[in-house]
Amino acid sequence: MTPKQLIDELIYRSSLAMDSKNFTGFLDLCDPAFRYAITAYIPEIRKEMTWLEHDKDGMKVLFDNLPRHNSDHSSLSRHVTVYTVEQDEAKQQAKTVSALQVFKTTLDGGETELFAVGKIYDTISMNGGSPKLLDRNVRLDTRMLGIGYHIPL
Amino acid sequence: MSRNEIAWKEQPKFPSTHFVDTRIYTDNQIFREEQEKIFNKCWIIGCHESELPNAFDYRTFHHPGGAQLFMIRGEDMKVRAFYNICPHRGNTLLYDPVGNAKRITCIFHAWSFSPKGDCTDIPRGKEGYQERYGCKDASLREVKSEVGYGGFVWVNVDDDSCTLKEYIGDALGMMEENLSMPLEVFTYHKAIVNTNYKLWHDTNSEFYHDYMHYFNRITGMMQPGYFDRKYKGYPNGHASVGSMAIKYDAYAGSQERAVGWPGLAPGGWVLIDLFPGMTFNLRTSVLRMDTAIPLGPDKLIIEFRGLGLKSDTPEQRAERVRDHNTIWGPFGRNLHEDLLGVHGQGLAMRERSDSKWVLHGREENSTIHDEVGMRHFYAEWGKRMGRQASDPFSDNKLA
Numbered sequence: 001m002t003p004k005q006l007i008d009e010l011i012y013r014s015s016l017a018m019d020s021k022n023f024t025g026f027l028d029l030c031d032p033a034f035r036y037a038i039t040a041y042i043p044e045i046r047k048e049m050t051w052l053e054h055d056k057d058g059m060k061v062l063f064d065n066l067p068r069h070n071s072d073h074s075s076l077s078r079h080v081t082v083y084t085v086e087q088d089e090a091k092q093q094a095k096t097v098s099a100l101q102v103f104k105t106t107l108d109g110g111e112t113e114l115f116a117v118g119k120i121y122d123t124i125s126m127n128g129g130s131p132k133l134l135d136r137n138v139r140l141d142t143r144m145l146g147i148g149y150h151i152p153l
Numbered sequence: 154m155s156r157n158e159i160a161w162k163e164q165p166k167f168p169s170t171h172f173v174d175t176r177i178y179t180d181n182q183i184f185r186e187e188q189e190k191i192f193n194k195c196w197i198i199g200c201h202e203s204e205l206p207n208a209f210d211y212r213t214f215h216h217p218g219g220a221q222l223f224m225i226r227g228e229d230m231k232v233r234a235f236y237n238i239c240p241h242r243g244n245t246l247l248y249d250p251v252g253n254a255k256r257i258t259c260i261f262h263a264w265s266f267s268p269k270g271d272c273t274d275i276p277r278g279k280e281g282y283q284e285r286y287g288c289k290d291a292s293l294r295e296v297k298s299e300v301g302y303g304g305f306v307w308v309n310v311d312d313d314s315c316t317l318k319e320y321i322g323d324a325l326g327m328m329e330e331n332l333s334m335p336l337e338v339f340t341y342h343k344a345i346v347n348t349n350y351k352l353w354h355d356t357n358s359e360f361y362h363d364y365m366h367y368f369n370r371i372t373g374m375m376q377p378g379y380f381d382r383k384y385k386g387y388p389n390g391h392a393s394v395g396s397m398a399i400k401y402d403a404y405a406g407s408q409e410r411a412v413g414w415p416g417l418a419p420g421g422w423v424l425i426d427l428f429p430g431m432t433f434n435l436r437t438s439v440l441r442m443d444t445a446i447p448l449g450p451d452k453l454i455i456e457f458r459g460l461g462l463k464s465d466t467p468e469q470r471a472e473r474v475r476d477h478n479t480i481w482g483p484f485g486r487n488l489h490e491d492l493l494g495v496h497g498q499g500l501a502m503r504e505r506s507d508s509k510w511v512l513h514g515r516e517e518n519s520t521i522h523d524e525v526g527m528r529h530f531y532a533e534w535g536k537r538m539g540r541q542a543s544d545p546f547s548d549n550k551l552a
Binding site: 038042043044045046047049050051052053058061062064065068069070071072143144145146147148149150152 | 405
């Protein structure tokens with residue numbers, strides 16, 4: 001596969017892992033220096049906001065704590081389209097921009113509704129020809145998120 | 154032993170102050186009365202002064218009584234509140250939730266207004282209205298507004314209401330020092346939930362539901378001092394809850410909060426519920442402010458604001474943001490659980506679901522799991538509505 005294909009596949013696999021709540025599988029796709037954030041611009045107060053921010057260890061703790069919490073068990077389906085890939089061979093990194101739509105499907109009856117839209121800004125380490133997620137910023141347009149959700153997008 | 158229909162509908166064996174009939178959460182007639190008798194009579198938080206830092210800044214607000222409002226800072230730096238309605242053809246004047254307008258011009262026919270509510274221009278007014286109608290007849294409807302208690306912008310659509318000071322009384326006294334310095338809103342989001350506004354305020358008025366929160370159980374309920382926290386009721390239906398030291402590092406992945414709050418002990422947490430649906434929730438490093446805005450008996454918007462000190466350094470602010478969102482953001486550990494809880498109540502109490510009673514019967518000397526906070530709220534609710542919450546359709550209406 002070409003580097004572009006490897007990058008696309010990494011991003012799509014990360015969404016499949018999260019959709020299936022395979023958190024170990026998701027973390028396996030991440031570089032040890034991985035950082036994750038969910039951000040948004042809040043026009044009502046004209047400010048940037050970071051709603052969730054963790055390093056790789058923090059993400060693991062978040063996942064490990066999930067069974068201890070009371071959560072909405074509706075499933076999420078992440079629809080991602082990789083728009084752009086910019087490779088920096090000197091840094092052995094790539095920066096990507098992907099469109100994101102997240103749908104929520106209820107357990108009772110299977111009704112599906114749009115949960116959130118936004119973009120994913122990834123930085124990918126290309127060391128050794130096996131790309132890993134180094135930094136992910138899920139940048140949401142949607143700010144009205146109903147009762148919220150415990151699992152990152 | 155399970156109950157049959159008769160037993161299910163039997164009144165709980167408590168005084169009538171210790172339970173409510175669930176129709177107060179579902180009935181449309183009661184909701185309309187609440188808008189009229191409660192929301193249109195009480196002082197409500199519309200926004201915070203930090204959302205209007207400059208002259209001519211405005212902020213729109215869906216008032217829980219139903220009116221669409223905007224608050225605007227004038228050239229004189231005074232904040233005023235108006236109906237967001239053009240007096241000409243009833244159009245919305247300001248569409249964006251926030252902005253800056255020296256002159257407010259309706260997009261429909263270009264009628265213009267000053268930030269003091271005066272009509273300043275009616276295009277081709279003389280030609281159309283001659284001397285019969287002019288700018289002097291077309292001012293905006295102003296509603297009472299005051300800035301106070303931590304810099305919040307309060308509005309009251311009742312021209313004959315008491316003052317804000319009379320309305321609040323001593324209820325915010327516990328936070329007087331905490332609210333004495335300039336504050337700033339650093340985060341804001343809304344949630345729409347299919348539930349009744351009182352159920353959200355109930356959640357903010359009782360801590361027994363800490364059993365739902367793993368975070369609160371491990372950092373609070375299992376720590377010394379938790380069961381010493383006490384409720385105190387104030388006139389007009391307000392109530393407060395005293396502090397304890399939260400042990401944040403008891404939760405894996407969490408740590409003791411490095412940034413505190415002036416006048417609050419390290420790890421402290423005080424909470425004040427204001428009738429009919431506002432909560433000041435000061436938790437160690439962050440002030441969270443909830444405003445409940447009912448859209449119907451079973452539909453609610455909640456506005457969530459997180460505030461820090463205006464004097465924060467970028468590092469302090471970043472910590473407050475993180476502290477807030479770890480538990481109270483849309484992806485936080487606690488807020489999702491609280492919203493899931495009231496969502497579930499909304500599902501179970503839908504009209505004709507045959508839900509019947511909600512209990513407020515715990516008595517523990519006004520300490521943290523006592524349900525006196527809710528009882529205090531419903532005493533005020535009953536007084537204003539002229540109905541008993543436990544028997545809202547009785548002929549024995551309260552005077």
